[in-house]
Amino acid sequence: MTQADLDMKRLGNFGKKIGGILNGAAAALMISVGHKVALFDTMSDCGPASVEKISELAGLDKRYVREWLAAMTTAEIVEYDSNRDLYTLPAEHAAMLTRSAGPRNQSLYMQYIPLLAQVEDQIVHHFRNGGGVPYSEYTTFHAIMAEASAARFDALLINTVLPLVPGLIDELSDGIEVADVGCGSGHAINVMGATFPNSKFTGIDFSEEAINVARTES
Template identity: 50%
Template structure:
């Protein structure tokens, strides 16, 4: 391997290599609770940090080596003490809530686990199924809990324009509900409305039911359902789909099922990745390389694993509108939530004279 900084690209590439490794070490730090511990401590030695975090000192010291040379943690060599700057803690700790970026780095290891399977798919086609991602629901739940807790009721749901009706009592379905946190939060906020969550994941539905029970909700129900086989007709006033349509094996069919399941004039709120369907228009999208990677290593491949369309994470606005129109929806508003650079919120209605 050529390891020189002679030209711009090789220098940049060394940085990419370092940053990739730092992602993995950040994930380790997040899982081991090291950032949370360090945020509470005054400048400390590796032994003090390891003791406070109840971890093995030798591993902590090596991790600190990566963090210090990666400019994530500060080091005072004369005192042999390490500290996490407050500005870094504000985007690396659990206390940072929705601003915690460290939790995202867990996806690097999750996807690294299936690298060999993905390479086989490059050669033979097909895909890697959900069962190859045993930690997926757990990490996804951790990711979306932060977002839903901070924004669902206050910023996201109002985009559907249904708040008054939710207060008086309507029927709501969340398609691909995962571990059900969105449904449970909505059900708690709007006790007169009735909520259903459908997902194909047994693990997701199990966690959703457990949370609903813990929250003592009487108006939230969950069912294992393949979204492409939803057979409800004109049953719901509002249907939501958070970050799930592009993962589907049969998204076109799913959107048609959603259209059929809505009552006339009912609203569909679809959260999906903020991107263009045209590659060159994504050059300015800061997260584009991450999105195409997640697509290749997870979203596209799980769809292809079931003989699906393989839309991919970056299917984009133009394609999304095309698919919504194909399902029967009329005009579509594409909205964004302040501070959420990752998502578009598509809001559309079932025509009031349609089936």
């Protein structure tokens, strides 16, 4: 295929799409970092603030906070006032990026991107040689899943999800036996167990690590 054979408009549009994917992936990594070190939570609480103030409140190194803020400003997640040298996390953005956002918090899901990157070389190897990546290699999977599950279940499970099944709340209140197959860290059944003490809940998962987390929480 020669240059003359290309639809230049289509080529340009696809180039923009690929560039957007690359920029979005880089932003996702920085959002994951911001979640892990609670920078979104800090900025949501403090309002417009300087790099120095944000670093002090978050207890983080100023150099890294400055670089992170630059990335977040470029991604249009954080707003920068060049006249006052202040950074702001808009309330509408905080409503989807902070721990107080509950199940709307999208920043915690960004942690899956670096998690998958950890096993990229192994995945490439298995593309060429067959086989698969052991579950144990996804080292932070259970911690991320537990955090995501807690955000959803704490807000929605008892008052929104369970009532979708007619009569289920009454049955749980009276006392029934419930099995959660693939329970992960068990937060859902622990929430139900605390709410419906007359029922018996059993969590089943092939991950010993996840079961230990569930037992500790219960």
